[in-house]
Amino acid sequence: MTLDIRNACIDDLSRIMEIYRYAREYMAQQGNPNQWGPTGWPPEGLIREDIRLGHSYVCEEDGKIIGVFFFDQGEDTEPTYREIVDGSWIGDDKYGVVHRIASDGSVRGTGTYCINWAYRQCGHLRADTHPDNVPMQRLLSKLGFVKCGIIYVEEDDYPRYAYEKLPSHMK
16 A cells, blocks of 8 residues: 655645545444534635645545545644643643544555654644544554543534553553
8 A cells, every 4th residue: 555645735625525524424324423523524614724724634545635634743732732631641842733634435544544644743643532433542542642631622512532642652
């Protein structure tokens, strides 16, 4: 399998939104209808802004977009991560964050490839997921992430499980 990651461009927008529609349907079928479904998350305006800022990435196989995700890194990269309950973050230095990861389901392992790529960019990665998103929880655990506590996002009132991966805490 030869996959490539690149920054998304505005010409990719319709394919990206198609992948997110597929992901919402898949999550609902897997018992997770509330994470993105009720609000049609993520909205096109947010994806346009992610692209403009250079934080939206696509995963391609032979030039066809099969996955998409948000990635950023730096100091205090994710404001909603400032407050964590029922636990604590492992590291307090600069970190990367992955959000809104989705694939079209055509290539097994796309999520693993994207998350591993993001981790290689920074060596300290955080992510969060809805309590009903069992496939993502399993994937993060399989990739060596540690469940650190609970955070809350602005989009809804559901808690999110917060995960972190640092080289010193790899399984």
